[in-house]
Amino acid sequence: xxxxxxxxxxxxxLRETVLALEQQVAQVIVGQHxxxxxxxxxxxxxxxxxxxxxxxxxxxxxxxxxxxxLRLRDSRIQFTPDLMPADVTGTNVLVEREDGRRTFEFQPxxxxxxxxxxxxxxxxxxxxxxxxxxxxxxxxxxxxxxSHELPRPFFVLATQNPIELEGTYPLPEAELxxxxxxxxxxxxxxxxxxxxxxxTTGPDGHRPYAIADAQTILALQELVREVPAASHVxxxxxxxxxxxxxxxxxxxxxxxxxxxxxASPRAAQALILAGKIHAVLAGRLNAxxxxxxRVAVPALRHRLILNYDAQVNGVTADAVIRQILxxxxxxx
Amino acid sequence: xxxxxxxxxxxxxxxxxxxxxxxxxxxxxxDLHRAIYEMRWQLGTELLLRIxxxxxxxxxxxxxxxxxxxxxxxxxxxxxxxIGALLLPLLAGLAITALCWPSAMQAARVVxxxxxxxxxxxxxxxxxxxxxxxxxxxxxxxxxxxxxxxxEEVRRSWPPLVDRVRRELLISGGSALLAFALLLLPRxxxxxxxxxxxxxxxxxxxxxEPGMVAPELxxxxxxxxxxxxxxxxxxxxxDPAAAQAAxxxxxxxxxxDRLAQALAEVSVGQAAAQAIQQxxxxxxxxxxxxLAENVDQLSPEAKExxxxxxxxxxxxxxSQQSRLAELEQRASEALTGADYxxxxxxxxxxxxxxxxxxxxxxxxxxxxxxELSEQLPTAGGTETAGxxxxxxxxxxxxxxxxxxxxxTAGGTExxxxxxNSGQAGSSLGPQPGGIEQGQQAGGEQAxxxxxxxxxxxxHATPRLETSGMPVEVPAQLTLGSGESLPVGENAQPALSVNxxxxxxxxxxxxxxxxxxxxxxxxxxxxxxxxxxxxxFDGEGHESSP
Numbered sequence: 064x065x066x067x068x069x070x071x072x073x074x075x076x077l078r079e080t081v082l083a084l085e086q087q088v089a090q091v092i093v094g095q096h097x098x099x100x101x102x103x104x105x106x107x108x109x110x111x112x113x114x115x116x117x118x119x120x121x122x123x124x125x126x127x128x129x130x131x132x133l134r135l136r137d138s139r140i141q142f143t144p145d146l147m148p149a150d151v152t153g154t155n156v157l158v159e160r161e162d163g164r165r166t167f168e169f170q171p172x173x174x175x176x177x178x179x180x181x182x183x184x185x186x187x188x189x190x191x192x193x194x195x196x197x198x199x200x201x202x203x204x205x206x207x208x209x210s211h212e213l214p215r216p217f218f219v220l221a222t223q224n225p226i227e228l229e230g231t232y233p234l235p236e237a238e239l240x241x242x243x244x245x246x247x248x249x250x251x252x253x254x255x256x257x258x259x260x261x262x263t264t265g266p267d268g269h270r271p272y273a274i275a276d277a278q279t280i281l282a283l284q285e286l287v288r289e290v291p292a293a294s295h296v297x298x299x300x301x302x303x304x305x306x307x308x309x310x311x312x313x314x315x316x317x318x319x320x321x322x323x324x325x326a327s328p329r330a331a332q333a334l335i336l337a338g339k340i341h342a343v344l345a346g347r348l349n350a351x352x353x354x355x356x357r358v359a360v361p362a363l364r365h366r367l368i369l370n371y372d373a374q375v376n377g378v379t380a381d382a383v384i385r386q387i388l389x390x391x392x393x394x395x
Numbered sequence: 396x397x398x399x400x401x402x403x404x405x406x407x408x409x410x411x412x413x414x415x416x417x418x419x420x421x422x423x424x425x426d427l428h429r430a431i432y433e434m435r436w437q438l439g440t441e442l443l444l445r446i447x448x449x450x451x452x453x454x455x456x457x458x459x460x461x462x463x464x465x466x467x468x469x470x471x472x473x474x475x476x477x478i479g480a481l482l483l484p485l486l487a488g489l490a491i492t493a494l495c496w497p498s499a500m501q502a503a504r505v506v507x508x509x510x511x512x513x514x515x516x517x518x519x520x521x522x523x524x525x526x527x528x529x530x531x532x533x534x535x536x537x538x539x540x541x542x543x544x545x546x547e548e549v550r551r552s553w554p555p556l557v558d559r560v561r562r563e564l565l566i567s568g569g570s571a572l573l574a575f576a577l578l579l580l581p582r583x584x585x586x587x588x589x590x591x592x593x594x595x596x597x598x599x600x601x602x603x604e605p606g607m608v609a610p611e612l613x614x615x616x617x618x619x620x621x622x623x624x625x626x627x628x629x630x631x632x633x634d635p636a637a638a639q640a641a642x643x644x645x646x647x648x649x650x651x652d653r654l655a656q657a658l659a660e661v662s663v664g665q666a667a668a669q670a671i672q673q674x675x676x677x678x679x680x681x682x683x684x685x686l687a688e689n690v691d692q693l694s695p696e697a698k699e700x701x702x703x704x705x706x707x708x709x710x711x712x713x714s715q716q717s718r719l720a721e722l723e724q725r726a727s728e729a730l731t732g733a734d735y736x737x738x739x740x741x742x743x744x745x746x747x748x749x750x751x752x753x754x755x756x757x758x759x760x761x762x763x764x765x766e767l768s769e770q771l772p773t774a775g776g777t778e779t780a781g782x783x784x785x786x787x788x789x790x791x792x793x794x795x796x797x798x799x800x801x802x803t804a805g806g807t808e809x810x811x812x813x814x815n816s817g818q819a820g821s822s823l824g825p826q827p828g829g830i831e832q833g834q835q836a837g838g839e840q841a842x843x844x845x846x847x848x849x850x851x852x853x854h855a856t857p858r859l860e861t862s863g864m865p866v867e868v869p870a871q872l873t874l875g876s877g878e879s880l881p882v883g884e885n886a887q888p889a890l891s892v893n894x895x896x897x898x899x900x901x902x903x904x905x906x907x908x909x910x911x912x913x914x915x916x917x918x919x920x921x922x923x924x925x926x927x928x929x930x931f932d933g934e935g936h937e938s939s940p
Contacts, residue, residue, distance in 0.1 A: 069533040289534045293518040295504070342513070348538040351513035394504075 069289060074343065077283050080275050081107070081344055087132040087271035092125050093262065094255035101246045101361050102129060102220070104340045109284050110243020110333065111199050111219040113184075113234075113365060120248045121259075122222040126180040129220075133280060134273035135177035136214065142187035144230060148194035152204045153211075169206060174198050177214050177277055181221035185231045192238055195219065199241040216280045236368060240327050243337070244358075245365035290339035292350035299393055300334040300355050306387050307367055317386045321378050324368035333362040352393045360384050423540040424523045428499070430546035431520060435502040441559050443492045448563040450488035452570025454481040459577035500524075510549050515542040647752055650719050651676075653711050654749070657704035657723070658683075661697055664704075676753020680746040687742030691735045698738075702730035722748050 081103055088099050098114070102125065105112045114122045123139070130137030140151055153172030159165045173179065174195070184192065198204050199219050203212045221242070223234075239245075251259060262269070275283075305313040308325030318325070338354035345354070364380040373383070457480040465472040497505065503516035519542030522535045557564070655671035658664030663686055670679035690698070709723035722745045729741035 069537060071537060074534075074537065286534075291518055291522055291535055291538050293514055293521050295517065296514055347513055347515065348534055348541050349514060349518035351515075353513055393508075 069286065073286060074348070077286055077343060078346075080279065080283065083274045084129075084132050087274055088125070088128045090269045090271055091128040091262075092121055093258045094251050095121070095125070095248060098125065098246045098248055100344075101244050104337050104344075104358065105243045106133075106216070106218060106280065107283050107287050107340045108243055108333070108336045109216060109218075110336075111221070111241060113239070113242040113245040114220060114222045114248050115225050115245060116222070116248025117226065117250070118224060120250065122248055123180060123182060125248075126178065126220045128271050130178040132271040132274050133178070134276045135216070135218075135280075137178040137180065138173040138176035139180040139182060140173045141182050142184045142191065144186060144188060144232075146187045146191050148191050149206075151191060151194045152198070152206055155207055167207075169209065169211060171211065172204075174204060175211075175213060177216055177218065179217075179219045181219055183223060184221040185223040185234055187232065189232055189235060192232065192234060196238055196241065199238070214277075216277055216284065236324070239365045240329050242365055243333050244361040246361055287340045287343055288336070290343055290348060290350060292335050292339060295393075295395070296338070296350050296352060296355065297331075297335055298395060299352055299391070300331050300338070302395065303334065303355070303359060303363075303387060303391050304328070304331045306391050307363065307384075315387060315390050317383055317390070321369055321373035321376075321383050322367055323370040326363050326366040330363055330366045334359060337362055356388050359388055423536065423543045424519075427516075427519055427523060427539055427543040427546055430543065430550050431499050431502055431516065433550060434506055434546070435497050435499060437553060437556075438497045438502050438505055439492070441556060442495060442497070443489075444556065444560050445563045446488040446492050447485065448560060448567040450484035452567040454484040455574035456570050456577070457481075457484065459574035463577045506546070506549055512542075512545050512549070515545045518542065647755070651749070651752060653708040654705075654719065654723060654745075655679075657708040658701075660704040661701045663693060663697055664701060671749065674753075676749050680750035680753070683742055683746035683749060687739045687746065690730075690738045690742060698730045702727045705730070719745075719748055719752065 085099050085103060089096075092099060102112055106129070114125070116122055126139075127137065129135075140146075149172065151172050151174050153170050153175065155167040156170045157165055158168040181195065184195075198213055198217070202215065202217050203210050205211075219242075224231075302313065304326050305311055306315050307318055307322060307330075308314055309319045309322050311325075334355050335350060337358035338350040341354040341357055342348070342350045360381055363384050367380045367383060369378065369380060369383070372378075458477050461476055461480050462472060464470075500517060500520050503520040504514075506512065507514050507516050515538075519539045522539055651671050655668040657668075658671070659668035664683075667679045667682035667686065670676070670682055693701070705723045705727035709720045709727060711720070722741070726738075726741035726745050729737040732738070
């Protein structure tokens, strides 16, 4: 049964929603337009975002602003070395009923929310970090022998401090791969810093208005997936991902020199899906090479494992990705 | 730089309401395909024009290069090669265009890239080419409509064809200029420079060509056998036997010339023909023998042409060499047959005949009749001066006579004797040696030990170097072999080649007289010939051998 074609009004509504959302977030977050756009794209794609930045740059405020603007249920988990998986997912507790019987009843953890802020995620032990794997990929949590569905939409916005290494546990590759984007939260400019000070030291702060709810987000997620991408554009994304693998024939010189482990197929999915959303937000109804290139850095930077040579020479994943993008031709 | 359409209007496409899209669901794919179809033709025409422009440039350069190389190597270039060099790139260009004619998807992708459409057209073409995708993707119709509008906008603003092939026009024009410059190379002296290359030298560079000999030396280069009728008649009156010998030599030479012309008509016989024309009969015989040995390698067309040429030479009505004509006819008939052995044998016999004729000519040159040797210089020097014709066999005879120092004209013709000695040497042995030898002998004889500007034929002194300039020839008669006449009462006056009248008028004078006159006056007028003849036959005869 063929579904009814989409109408232009649906596309217009999507754009208006996104623009309004970004405007509301911008009422609280000064600057950081790329980060806001990246989080928006990840929300529409149903992906998770890893925010990396120094303390005090508004990462938590950003997440909270999105939650308020989208009228979503949000929660915050402060990751510490002694945080246990059950503290994240929840646990079965012994409950005494009215009839005197005692039964185990699942007590949901803070992960049961639409928007979860995993603050300083790299401070938790790998065991606790691994508790997020199932939730991030499959949208459910298994405790004991029973699985519990997470509310939809479900977003994990994790933050980590790139400077402090003492008492931190780098995220495993499997968990890194589950983040749709990794966004770098940079330091604000002078004007932005002045604006931040003025806003936060005044009598009353601005609270974002709710623009959409969970159902609207889910509808928009469904809509953006229907944006067509030509086969040669998908092939371009695939060739970019293949070029990140040093042991494959398509590997470039920069790949062989600086990359130890390339991006996974999830990276290609992220490139195309994010490219579609970028195209819609740019006013088009199809993904293009340019869209893929524009989303390649946040989609790939956390999926490339650099080798020792790159670390010694101070080569970043972003630089490697830009070189790959410059060398992979559009036409195969 | 290709133009990029500002697509600001497409950033927020006004595609109409979805209800309208539902009412005409198939209109946009149709419009898109129509626009793509026009784009295919536009791009195909552009491709064709580009390739043809490149092909024209390449063809011009190839043709010019071919001409330049042929000019440097002194090769005869058939027109078919030039036409082929011009047409081959064009045909290849047409074939490439036919193979690379853009498909709908290729056209869409090219237009996407060229006009910055962000893969609008290619995505839409792919959707419309897969109906199931078009039906499944709920945004497909909107995307196709967006692409159709973009295609329509592009079609309206498609730049002119000339603008799109401007670079190719410039390249083609540059190629034409380069080709023109290559064609001008021969005029810039490169060919003359290349003529100095070893492989471009003539087979016998030391051989003095008729046009490369000073005019005064041409006086007796005129072969006896080719004397004009008036001179021949005069010779008949002087010495009938000598005249008969001269006619015989001329007939031999004409027959060999016809044979050379016949052989030159086919490529395989050109070496032998050239050897005959240069008087190298033994070489010509060897070449013809080699041709006979390899006659089975000749193509039927070559044999047919050779047979026709030999037949024509044999049927020449003026032919007086019955033996040679007979062998030519026999070879012609053999070549028309299929018997290789008969062909080989006929050509071998023809080669032997050429060798025999050459030998007889050489022998005749080495032992001329005394009467002829006494008379011919006078005739040649008086009537054939400046006539550039050269016949090695006959003139070789004259050269030998001069080399022997028995020329009655002595110093007057000594310079001429130089050239003829060279000619004789050409048929008898190594050319430079013969030339030097003849030159030395003639010079010494003529000059009687006096100084005379050395004139080496190795350097092929061109005619223009002496033409129009005074030529001083010490015209002292000698006794031959470089021995000078005694000075004093018996001293012979200087006899200028240029002015026999003045020289004769000076007879009896004490000092040799040198009269500088331009070479074109180096003739003895007809009314003075008798006087000179009497001089040689009468009082001054004691100086002759």
